Amino acid sequence: MSGSRTPARGFTLIELIIALSLTGVIAALAYGGLHLAARGWDRASQVAMVNDEARVAWGFVRARLAQARPVLQVIDDEVLVRFEGEPSLLRFVAPPPRQQAAQGGLYVYSLEVADDGLWLDYALYLPDGREISQEPPRLLVKGVDDRRVFSYFGAIRPDDDRRWHTMWDRVDRLPELVRVELHVDGQGWPAWVMPIRAGGE
Secondary structure, three states: OOOOOOOOOOOOHHHHHHHHHHHHHHHHHHHHHHHHHHHHHHHHHHHHHHHHHHHHHHHHHHHHHHOOOOOEEEEOOEEEEOEEEEOOEEEEEEOOOHHHHHHOOEEEEEEEEEOOEEEEEEEEEOOOOOEEEOOOOEEEEEOEOOOOOEEEEEOOOOOOOOEEEOOEOOOOOOOOEEEEOOEEOOEEOOOEEEEOOOOOO
């Protein structure tokens, strides 16, 4: 029996060109996706690193602020607590940081928004009200967009309602809570609310 063979049909030039074009488009899309994913991973890693550093720094600040002392001083014949609270500045007296714990005494801690960053400074507090700086200020967070960072909760006077204030200055008691709201590089961070154990005293 004689059979007739159908000749094998190859790809035409147009089909090859279309196949190669589709392969090129798929490869370009895959490369773009991988590149975007790699950039996203790098960005997420950087954000995580910044957040970790901020967490450590705020852990230190939270621990010191919780132990703030209602140290009194006389200013213009008024007995006031040694605490300054403004939207961009927070100053309070608390026990020493761990590395200076052996020296004892009290320290004045300052958190201030300046030069597009949030800075921490602390100094030894002497009984006569003088301060002796121990180290240069430390940058906690850079890229701070808004100077309105701090607010304070409590009753400024015994008969006042307890509420949030943008200022806590020239007062004879500590606030009960301090709220920190940061906007960094155009993004709002979650607010921290930090209690003061001696607040209201």
